[in-house]
Amino acid sequence: MASKASFVLLALLLLAIAFPASARVKQPVGGGNLKPWECSPKCDSRCGNTQYKKACLTFCNKCCAKCLCVPPGFYGNKGACPCYNNWKTKEGGPKCP
Numbered sequence: 001m002a003s004k005a006s007f008v009l010l011a012l013l014l015l016a017i018a019f020p021a022s023a024r025v026k027q028p029v030g031g032g033n034l035k036p037w038e039c040s041p042k043c044d045s046r047c048g049n050t051q052y053k054k055a056c057l058t059f060c061n062k063c064c065a066k067c068l069c070v071p072p073g074f075y076g077n078k079g080a081c082p083c084y085n086n087w088k089t090k091e092g093g094p095k096c097p
Contacts, residue, residue, distance in 0.1 A: 032069025032081060039064035047097065049074040056097045063087060063096035 034042065039061055047056035064070050067083035078085035078096070087095040 032064075032067050032083065034064065034068045034070065036065060036068070039068075039070065042070035046070050046074060050097070059095065060097050067096075 043057055043060035043064060046060055047053050050056045060070060063084050066087065067081055069081035069084050071077040071080045071084060078094075084096045085094075089095050
């Protein structure tokens with residue numbers, strides 16, 4: 001009986017080594033270094049000078065949630081966040097403000 005328990009324990013240990021928990025965690029797509037809770041203040045700053053603030057904030061927060069990055073400044077500088085820069089609409093225009 002003890003050998004059967006040892007075998008089960010050994011099998012579980014081997015599975016844990018072969019498939020670590022960190023490998024099963026879905027990583028963000030964008031490669032940015034923001035935490036999800038940091039998106040809102042960054043987008044508030046990015047969208048601060050636009051007359052379309054509600055739309056800007058909606059899309060900025062959506063892009064930040066995916067990319068975990070918001071370019072600096074009010075406009076442009078998208079090269080700082082490649083994921084943010086490369087996400088396009090169906091028509092091919094920029095998705096992120």
